[in-house]
Amino acid sequence: MIEAEHLTKDYGSVVAVQDVSFDVGQGEIVGFLGPNGAGKTTTLRMLAGFLGATSGSVRIAGFDVARQSLEARARLGYMPEAAPLYPELRVREYLTFRAALKRVPRRERKSAVERSLEQAAVKDVAETPIGQLSKGYRQRVALADALVANPPLLILDEPTAGLDPNQIVEVRKLIRELGQSHTILLSTHILPEVEAVCDRALVIARGRLVAGGTLAELKARSKGREARLVVRGAPGALEAAAAQVSGVKQARASVLDRAAQTAELLLEMAEDAHPEETVERAVAALVAAGAGVRGVGPVRASLEEVFADLTRAPEQAPAGETKEPQA
Amino acid sequence: MSGFLAVYRREMLSLWVTPLAWVLLVVFLLLQGTIFYSIVVHFTSLADLAVETGPVEAYFGQESVFLLMTLLLVCPALTMRAFAEERRSGTIEALLTAPVTPGSVVLGKYLAVLSTYAAMWAPTVLYVVVLRKTGAVDWHTVGASYFGLFAIGAAYLALGTLMSAMAKSQLIALLLAIFVEFGLFVLGVGEYVFEPGLLRDVCAHISMGSQMEEMSRGIIDLRRIVFDASIATASLFVTTRVVDSWRWG
Numbered sequence: 001m002i003e004a005e006h007l008t009k010d011y012g013s014v015v016a017v018q019d020v021s022f023d024v025g026q027g028e029i030v031g032f033l034g035p036n037g038a039g040k041t042t043t044l045r046m047l048a049g050f051l052g053a054t055s056g057s058v059r060i061a062g063f064d065v066a067r068q069s070l071e072a073r074a075r076l077g078y079m080p081e082a083a084p085l086y087p088e089l090r091v092r093e094y095l096t097f098r099a100a101l102k103r104v105p106r107r108e109r110k111s112a113v114e115r116s117l118e119q120a121a122v123k124d125v126a127e128t129p130i131g132q133l134s135k136g137y138r139q140r141v142a143l144a145d146a147l148v149a150n151p152p153l154l155i156l157d158e159p160t161a162g163l164d165p166n167q168i169v170e171v172r173k174l175i176r177e178l179g180q181s182h183t184i185l186l187s188t189h190i191l192p193e194v195e196a197v198c199d200r201a202l203v204i205a206r207g208r209l210v211a212g213g214t215l216a217e218l219k220a221r222s223k224g225r226e227a228r229l230v231v232r233g234a235p236g237a238l239e240a241a242a243a244q245v246s247g248v249k250q251a252r253a254s255v256l257d258r259a260a261q262t263a264e265l266l267l268e269m270a271e272d273a274h275p276e277e278t279v280e281r282a283v284a285a286l287v288a289a290g291a292g293v294r295g296v297g298p299v300r301a302s303l304e305e306v307f308a309d310l311t312r313a314p315e316q317a318p319a320g321e322t323k324e325p326q327a
Numbered sequence: 328m329s330g331f332l333a334v335y336r337r338e339m340l341s342l343w344v345t346p347l348a349w350v351l352l353v354v355f356l357l358l359q360g361t362i363f364y365s366i367v368v369h370f371t372s373l374a375d376l377a378v379e380t381g382p383v384e385a386y387f388g389q390e391s392v393f394l395l396m397t398l399l400l401v402c403p404a405l406t407m408r409a410f411a412e413e414r415r416s417g418t419i420e421a422l423l424t425a426p427v428t429p430g431s432v433v434l435g436k437y438l439a440v441l442s443t444y445a446a447m448w449a450p451t452v453l454y455v456v457v458l459r460k461t462g463a464v465d466w467h468t469v470g471a472s473y474f475g476l477f478a479i480g481a482a483y484l485a486l487g488t489l490m491s492a493m494a495k496s497q498l499i500a501l502l503l504a505i506f507v508e509f510g511l512f513v514l515g516v517g518e519y520v521f522e523p524g525l526l527r528d529v530c531a532h533i534s535m536g537s538q539m540e541e542m543s544r545g546i547i548d549l550r551r552i553v554f555d556a557s558i559a560t561a562s563l564f565v566t567t568r569v570v571d572s573w574r575w576g
Contacts, residue, residue, distance in 0.1 A: 048424040052574040074426040084417030086337075088345050097340075100333035101425040145421065 001026050001153050001183040002047060006056035009042050016042040018207045019056070026152075029179040031198035032187040035311050039207040040187040041081050044157050047185070048078040060153060074103060077146030081157040083139050087131030091122060091141055094130060095148050102149035112148055120144035120174070136167040143174070154178065156186040160193060172196050191307055205311035221306050225275045227299045229265040229283070230256065233291035238265050241289035245282045247273030262294060275299040330427030334435025338409075342443055347408070355401050355447050362386065362393045363454050383455055383464060387472035388543030394476075395535050398483060399512060401447070403504035405440045406487025410570070411500040419573070429570040433563055437488050444480045448473065468545040475542030478555040479535050483508050485562035492569040511535070511558075 002024040009017040017039040024030050034040050045051040047058050049065045049072060058065040063072035086094060095113045104112045117123040120140045125133060130141060139159065146154055159175065160168045175184060175197050188194060194201045194215070201218060203211040211218060231238055235253035242251035242265060249270040253263040267282055269275045276299055283293050342348045363386050370382045380388065387394070413419040422432060455469055483504075490503040515534030521527040531537055538551045 045420070050420050050424050050574070070426045070428070073424060076424075078421075078424045080417065080420040080424070082417065084421060086341060086416075086418055088341050089337075093340065097333055097337045098421075098425070100336070101330055101422075101427055103330070103426060142421075 001028075001061060002185060003059040004043075004047065004056070005058075007043065007046055007053050007058065008055045009039075009046060009051065010054040016207055017046070020204065020207075020209045021056075022202055022209060022212060024183060024185055026183055027179075028200060029175070029184045029186070029198050031194035031201040032185055032204065033189070033191070033194055033201050033307065034187075034204035035189055038204045038311065040189075040204060041157055043204065044078075044155055044185070044187055048076065048155055049073050050078075074149075075151055076153040076155055077149065077151040079142045079146040079154070079156045079159060081161070083142030085130045085138055085141060085145075088129065090127055090129055091133075092117070092126040094141065095144055098145045099148045104149050112150065115150070116144040116148040119147050119178070121170070135162050136164065139163060139167075139171070143171070147178070152183060154182050154184045156184065158188060159186055160188070160190070203307065203310050210310045211306075218306050225269045225299050227267050227269070227275070227279050228297040229267065229286075229293060230262055230295035231265050231286055231291050231293050232260065232262050233286075233289075234261070235263045237289065238263055238286065238291055241286055241291065242267060242282050245278065245285045247278030248282060269299075330425070331431035331435045334427065334432050335439050338436050338439030339442065342439060347404070348443055351401055351404055352447050355397060356450060358397045359394070359451055362390070362397075363451075366390055367458070381458075381462065383458060383469060384543045386454070387469075387475070388540045391539035391543070392536055395479070395512060395539070398479065399505060399509050402444070402480060402483040403487050403490075403501050403508060405443060406484055406491050406504060407497045407501040409436045409440065409488050409491040411491045411494050411497045414495050415497070423570070423573070429567050433488070433567045433570060437485060437563055440484050440488070441481060444484060445477065448476060465545070468543060471542045471545045471547055472539070474547065475539050475551070478552055479538065482555040482558040485559035485566075486511075489562040489566045489569070492566045
């Protein structure tokens with residue numbers, strides 16, 4: 001449905017997106033994941049034909065966005081970031097305008113507007129001026145706009161940004177439903193969103209695509225697993241005791257509370273070790289060494305860690321490491 | 328084509344459901360009413376009634392400077408939101424990612440302000456209808472006068488649309504349009520300032536005042552129409568290119 005090849009957007013002094021290539025197949029729900037400022041919106045704007053790529057090409061349903069622009073745009077519903085709408089129009093007026101703009105034949109316009117009102121659950125505000133709607137409603141009106149011409153492809157830029165938790169749950173549910181009949185590419189900087197909605201994720205950082213794959217594949221990329229413990233004892237002794245345990249690759253302790261003599265102990269597991277069993281052994285070893293184990297955190301191997309690893313700027317990583325022993 | 332119609336309808340709706348068009352209409356009609364009333368009062372005070380022209384000709388012709396001044400106020404205000412507002416609020420992104428060409432967007436917006444402009448003039452026909460009771464009215468010269476006003480408006484509004492596409496804020500668009508349109512108007516005044524020669528001829532061709540004076544006497548000079556139409560066409564063409572260029576910003 002989307003074929004992006006070597007997309008680059010160069011703003012002269014800043015390269016916002018560099019050599020991004022990916023495909024989105026028919027019927028997929030793909031999450032476009034990255035921290036703020038990573039180039040998500042720029043990439044989506046290039047896909048939607050709002051921005052021209054400095055180099056590279058995009059094909060939507062087989063149509064080149066630059067050369068067969070109208071055909072490509074007719075096949076996608078794009079929801080821009082922050083859902084810009086005309087405040088003076090009523091919801092139904094706006095959607096009717098958008099339907100006409102998107103070449104929905106005159107006879108089908110009314111039913112298309114009704115369908116999109118229902119799909120996006122905004123029927124109850126159909127006659128309300130958009131300017132009077134809450135952020136959540138406006139977001140859903142923008143979604144109805146993307147749906148009104150019933151395009152096979154939806155590109156949604158941060159569809160849940162600025163919504164309250166209940167609304168987020170609703171919008172995610174809606175996206176999953178739409179995913180049964182549409183191909184969807186949505187951008188987000190929130191990880192649980194990808195886990196909740198998407199089949200596959202593309203991770204972008206600093207304008208480059210750093211990873212892509214199904215969620216299971218992404219999780220598998222996380223080589224090291226780690227656990228955090230709160231332990232009473234001298235940091236040096238704790239590190240020495242934990243490092244002896246088989247399955248622990250590295251142990252680092254940092255003081256939490258000097259008066260209570262507690263420290264946070266970070267255990268990095270060896271790749272071949274069973275993480276939970278290693279934790280069990282480590283706790284036993286620490287207790288045997290005279291330390292008081294006050295808390296044991298779960299073993300982490302979440303997407304979050306992968307995401308952090310992938311998107312962390314390279315120059316920041318060493319700085320983060322030198323900080324910890326000092327703390 | 329359906330894109331053009333949709334944009335046109337949306338613009339008309341937005342112009343007339345917000346106070347802008349109504350406020351402009353009220354200000355415009357108040358000014359026109361005052362101008363016309365003063366001219367009529369002036370004519371009734373004339374002792375010699377054997378003058379060549381009547382108040383209607385004076386309103387559209389010799390005294391058209393007042394009328395043109397109100398256009399310099401109203402036209403930039405009508406066009407300022409066209410693109411500037413869409414860019415400020417971000418709606419331009421939704422508009423330009425729909426399957427419409429920049430040309431139909433520009434044309435839709437332009438024709439909407441032009442229709443609004445024509446609608447603002449419509450009530451002034453009543454002035455002439457009222458005066459008809461006091462004497463004969465030459466509807467041909469009246470028709471020519473309105474045609475002249477329409478042509479000037481078409482040029483001013485196209486310039487204003489271009490300025491709105493070039494500015495990101497409505498205020499800047501308004502000021503730019505006033506600057507350009509007032510500049511054009513002042514250049515025309517040069518007709519009365521410069522010595523006879525090339526410069527004066529150029530100014531005479533540009534002069535909106537002379538255009539209205541000719542038209543108020545029923546003279547439709549094709550050169551005037553070509554001039555106005557050229558300004559409108561060139562401005563709209565450049566506007567289309569500007570809109571297209573945002574893709575590369």
